[in-house]
């Protein structure tokens with residue numbers, strides 16, 4: 001009996017170590033709406049911290065509600081994800097995404113799966129915007 005319990009525990013433990021199986025790109029997305037420039041504050045990335053998990057499909061909707069152009073850049077983070085697509089203005093863009101730039105009023109839906117864990121910097125790299133507060137972190141667990 002004791003031996004059976006130990007074996008069962010070993011089976012359960014090894015099963016819990018299997019993190020993912022199947023097509024990760026076709027799962028239901030976890031949706032996150034992000035403002036790059038808000039009505040009440042131009043120089044914001046909101047939320048400032050994204051808490052993500054590896055293996056999940058995310059749909060990040062980037063929206064510029066501000067009055068000037070903004071961009072989203074996180075070079076180390078974008079090397080550790082797999083992008084399924086970016087939907088913008090009726091078009092679908094596939095491939096590796098390094099930067100997304102949004103004119104005032106623009107919106108983009110970005111579908112991706114984080115692969116590696118870590119804490120990554122994100123920012124708007126337009127001159128003066130980072131210094132004015134357009135920075136944040138992506139935390140992947």
Ligand SMILES: [Cu+2]
Pocket residue numbers: 069070071124125126129134
């Ligand atoms: Cu900006």
